[in-house]
Amino acid sequence: EELGVVAVGFSGGQCKPGVDAAPSALIASGLLTQLRDELGYTLHGDETVHLYRDLVPAHDPPHRGMKNPRAVSAVTRRIADQVHAHAAAGRLVLTLGGDHSIAIGTVAGTTRAVRERLGREMALIWVDAHADINTPETSGSGNVHGMPVAFLTGLAKEEREDVFGWLGKESLVSLRKVVYIGLRDVDAGEKRILRENGVKAFSMFDIDRHGIGRVMEMALAHIGSDTPIHLSFDVDALDPMWAPSTGTPVRGGLTLREGDYICECVHETGSLVAIDLVEVNPTLAPANDTGAHETVRAGCSLVRCALGESLL
Ligand code: DIR
């Protein structure tokens, strides 16, 4: 099978440096080699990590409270074109982030390609401790990595082309096709947005109550069979025990095995069109600690599971 790879060394959607080092760390640990040699994928796209330095303006003051708005907008716009090119060629797309703001680009790219190729609406499975559905106005932090779902569903709109105004209708996903898994740190404004729009969300509470097996059944039933799926996986959905090296860890999360299971179930649908792995920050580990290594290993495991490693 054909796999398009986009390695995104970008951290401007939040304030902690280091998340841009994740793609190199994931690749250095052998992820792409494993996908090629063990899972049999034909890889497209070079192994160079895109830093998009030419797209980051020297002067980028806040707009509607958003930090680095022009940089994040320009970089995600470029990512959308890269991802779209792979998806339009019929490739499964793997994007290695980078912070979660980059999903504005990856999801815009796949949803456009799926519309063009199949005339269908795509579903989005967002695995995360956080809902990332703040609008610029509800956001307390101004970090765009807390806003991608709002921009991708049209809840947040902006006229200015250089600040996400480039996101046209063809790049949006219906809120009815969004499913969350793993939530446990959702801002008050986000809770209101989720409630008012009836967004399908499985929090850690739901996973404790029903078990991950039943939750995945319900999540996939909501999406419906034969619907193309984009899986956006924030490594902070995992408990910090498994993935400590991430910018905003929250205790009480998924075990690595539960994360792998989510990815396996999505693979099993046969409808996966793209996966993002984001928010691995190899620099956020206490010295002499194995945290960074463990987090990279966990990230590799999630990706391999989504791409079919567990099939016997
Ligand atoms: C918070 C944190 N809801 C914000 N979001 C994070 O900044 O909007 N997302 N950490 O991954």
Ligand code: MN
């Ligand atoms: Mn998160």
Ligand code: MN
């Ligand atoms: Mn928080």
Ligand code: MN
């Ligand atoms: Mn996130």
